[in-house]
Amino acid sequence: MGSRLITVIDSLVPKWNEQYTWEVFDPCTVVTVGVFDNCHLEKNTTVGAGGRDSRIGKVRIRLSTLESDRVYTHAYPLLMLHPSGVKKMGELHLAIRFSCANMANVLHMYMSPLLPKMHYAQPLSVSQVESLRSLESVRSWQKPVYSVLFLALFLVLIFCPELILPCILLYLSLLGVWRYKSRPRHPPHMDMRLSHAETVYPDELDEEFDTFPTSHGAEIVRMRYDRLRSVAGRIQTVVGDLATQGERFQALLSWRDPRATFLFVVLCLIAAVGFYAVPFQVVVALWVLYAFRPPKFRSSLPSPALSFFRRLPARADSLL
Structure with missing residues (x-):
């Protein structure tokens, strides 16, 4: 999809009366219509002065939320966030x-x-999560012996569920005996490495020992406030991502995306019949065998179920 710029001159109630047709390659495309005040046409503003067009507002419409071959006619409010509030x-x-x-083809998309x-074939590496990938190392068959032992133990437990609790208790007992030789020999004490005290920046130490109210100038307080606001912004982004996932779960049966909800309802009916006909233990065993298949039988692309979930609409399109 492309962009078009049309200017209506000398009108507080502009009427464009334009009609456009775009070829859409993804039903989850979000169409954004922006309205600006063309500052280049003002008498006191020249193109060479580098004046920017002032924003009036924008409208975002997710195409997946629209029914096929239905004309939607609506008056959308143009809202802008200003220092004095929302206008x-x-x-x-x-x-x-x-x-x-x-x-x-649309449903297949x-x-x-x-x-x-x-x-997905060459993703960016994140070193911070390497320590949390023990199960992934077993699943990727980096150590085939451990992977085979895990699958064998899992199949034994899934078809003999009465052995699950005794095996867990036996594992805890053996783990306690194994760690007996490495038990602590001395009482605990202050650990500088555990506290990361040597990695603290001087300004953080200065903030730690500052009085309340602060005894520093406005610039130091502003720097600390900006740092706190940066941390709060990252926390807000994480919370927003979690809320988006919850909204996508809610959209499964809300018919906000009629095609996605139709697919989910049909798949649920098929799964209900399948789970009724096939024992649950067999289903779980087949799923784990499929998830832990050797890497040469896998694709680097995400699963269809994950791609389907990521395409579900969320309320982020309605935010300013």
């Missing part, structure tokens, strides 16, 4: 229709990855 800058009247020539294959 309504007007309304934008739009008529939009989403049509598809082949519904089967929901199971396709969101990003190109290169993104």
Whole structure:
């Protein structure tokens, strides 16, 4: 999809009366319509002065939330966040229709990855989570002996569930006996490495020993406030991501995306029949065998179920 710029001159109630047609390659595309005040046409502003067009507002519409071949006519509010608060800058009247020539291709797109294959074939390494990948090392068959032992033990426990609790208790007993030789010999004491005291920056130490109220100047307080706001911003981003996942779960049966909900309902019916006909132990065993298959039988792309979940709509499109 592309972008178009149309300017209406000398009008507080502009009417564009434009009609555009785009070819959409992904039903989860978000169409964004922005409205700006063209500052280059003002008498006191020249193009060479580097003046920027002032924003009036924008409208975001996720195409997956629209039913096929239905015309939606609505007046969307143009909201902008200013230092004094949220202001309504007007309304934008739009008529939009989403049509598809082949519904089967559209439904198949929901199971396709969101990003190109290169993104998953050569992902960025994150060194901070290497210590949390013990199960992933077994699943990736880096040590085939451990992987085979894990699968064998899992199959024994899944088909003999009465052995699960005795095996867990036996494992705890053996682990306690194994760690007996490495038991602590001295009482605990202050540990500088555990406290990371040698990695603290001087300004953090200065903040730790500062009085309340502070005895420093405004610049130091501003720097500390900016640092705190940066940390709070990252926390807010993480919480927002968690909320987005919850909204996607809610969208499974809300019919906000009619095609995605239709697929989920059909798959649930098929799964209900399958779970009724096949014993639950067999289903779990087959799923674990599939998840722990050797790497040469896997694809670097995400699973269709994960791609389907990531395409579900969230409320992020309604945020300013």
